[in-house]
Amino acid sequence: METNNILSVLDNYTLESEDDIALKLAEDFRRRRIEKNLTREEMAQMAGIAVSNLVRFEQKGLISLKNLIALAMALGYRSEINNLFATPKYATMEELTQIRKNANKRKVYRKS
Numbered sequence: 001m002e003t004n005n006i007l008s009v010l011d012n013y014t015l016e017s018e019d020d021i022a023l024k025l026a027e028d029f030r031r032r033r034i035e036k037n038l039t040r041e042e043m044a045q046m047a048g049i050a051v052s053n054l055v056r057f058e059q060k061g062l063i064s065l066k067n068l069i070a071l072a073m074a075l076g077y078r079s080e081i082n083n084l085f086a087t088p089k090y091a092t093m094e095e096l097t098q099i100r101k102n103a104n105k106r107k108v109y110r111k112s
Contacts, residue, residue, distance in 0.1 A: 022061030025068075030058045032075055046075040 008055070015016075016024070033043050044051040047070040055070070057063035072081040090096045 019061065024030060026058050026061040043071070043074065047071045
């Protein structure tokens with residue numbers, strides 16, 4: 001139990017915030033777009049989204065999930081976005097045991 005407490009404290013210092021991750025995604029996306037020599041207008045047209053949504057994403061990291069998927073697919077990242085949650089993640093052996101135990105469940109029921 002002591003190890004779990006230490007890990008959770010360390011996570012607070014090593015994990016980025018949601019905003020940091022969103023801005024990093026936007027920065028990486030912009031870099032990939034520019035590498036392919038695509039304007040914002042061309043990229044938005046390829047993805048089927050409004051240019052204003054693309055601008056907001058690149059500048060502020062704000063975008064809907066549907067538009068993010070469209071942009072990823074337009075740049076050829078279909079399998080990466082499709083497999084985002086494909087592999088279970090765990091930090092402890094207890095979590096791994098729980099994942100294996102619940103592998104075929106379809107719902108979670110809380111005990112009363």
